[in-house]
Amino acid sequence: MAGRARRTRAFEEVLLQVERRIAEDGLRVGDRLPGERQLAEQLQVSRASVREALRVLETLGVVSSQAGRGPDAGAILTSRPDSALTDLLRLSLGLSSLSLREVIDTRLMIERWSAEHAAASPAVAAEPDAMAEAIRAMEAAATAEEFVEHDIAFHVAIAEASGNRLVAAVMRALRGAMRRYAIEAVEGLGDTGALQGDHRRIHAAITSGDAAAAVEAVTAHLAHAYPELF
Amino acid sequence: MAGRARRTRAFEEVLLQVERRIAEDGLRVGDRLPGERQLAEQLQVSRASVREALRVLETLGVVSSQAGRGPDAGAILTSRPDSALTDLLRLSLGLSSLSLREVIDTRLMIERWSAEHAAASPAVAAEPDAMAEAIRAMEAAATAEEFVEHDIAFHVAIAEASGNRLVAAVMRALRGAMRRYAIEAVEGLGDTGALQGDHRRIHAAITSGDAAAAVEAVTAHLAHAYPELF
């Protein structure tokens, strides 16, 4: 039953045409797509089919729709792959088609890479220090939810400091999909002192440009956070 | 105009309810969702809204729809995150919101991790050797397209041998999104002998369980494949 050559559906044709138009017309983020009715007439499909295609593009973070009139209305090209990635991971975890172990192993890979490259990047010291800010906020956190929120911000800041937007996006998605588990883990831990110590060590290693120490520090940190997996 | 709490749209409500049902009823891959008409009635929305929600889930690789009747018809829970990831990356590249450099750097991270873990995995020697098969197929390839097809299969096989399905899925997506660039690169290279030598070295290192050599080999391989980026 594999090679099912199902006739392409109408909305798939719309997807192809829109993507082609993006490529050929050199459309960029911020540009507008034609209205649903206009697109439907151009492609000779119903508005419902156009809407299904737009929904797909919206899911993929490529367009954003806004009702009303004027320059901000209609389907506008954007680039927000984060929520799509997050949804994808969250649902895969929910369907048990990915194990928490696999997600955490992947996270370790990305954390190590990010820390190494962030430490090696000369731009890090100059930026407003999102990492230090997150550490301060974790200090003040009253609940596990709050703590995890700023913990996510801390680790995402590392990934962003690596300078690679794809890696940063994957990190955001991983942490977003794991949020629930992270909160449970923090609650089970009780004391967050060890984690905070790790955070300071990671931060110090990165800002001082010591890549090897940064990698070592994040590795130790994840071992503390998920002792049952090591 | 920022925090506009836009009233949730009908299909978003459907998404929430379906996801909730998946979690609460413990639905697994292979289980069926209610039909579109039935779902519409249960949630008090139109069938069009249900369809938009299903389209989103299909995009995320969570359901697969099949017309007709019988146990295989209707919306079935699946888990195919690959095409969603691929589309996401391809469109992000098309919109220039990701640079090729970022994608290739990410690929290098994953290749190194995969090679290391594949070499350390005891199961590798036992499996039907997809890597060796891919190398043979590349040998016989007449065109750049064919070569790249089997090259992708080779590298995906390494990622799968690492035992981490998430990493393997990301690898498939990366290579799928980069397919076009890879073909151009191979055509520009002309001779694929160096690449094939690399492949054999990688394969030998992994099957012999030498993780360090495997990592070194994939690093050198990517440097050969993308000389302009190093």
Next chain:
DNA sequence: AGCCGAGTATGGTCAGACCATACTCCAGGG
């Protein structure tokens, strides 16, 4: 000049119809 309301373009939603597909079931023939 400034304000306010009508007009209008846009997405959001719905109801209902019809088509295409593919299984189910049963009658009839072998």
Next chain:
DNA sequence: CCCTGGAGTATGGTCTGACCATACTCGGCT
């Protein structure tokens, strides 16, 4: 008894046309 073919039907796929909600645009009035 089994097999075969056709009617029945449940499912997704698509279209049409309508109406609502939103938010800008424009013109006239103050």
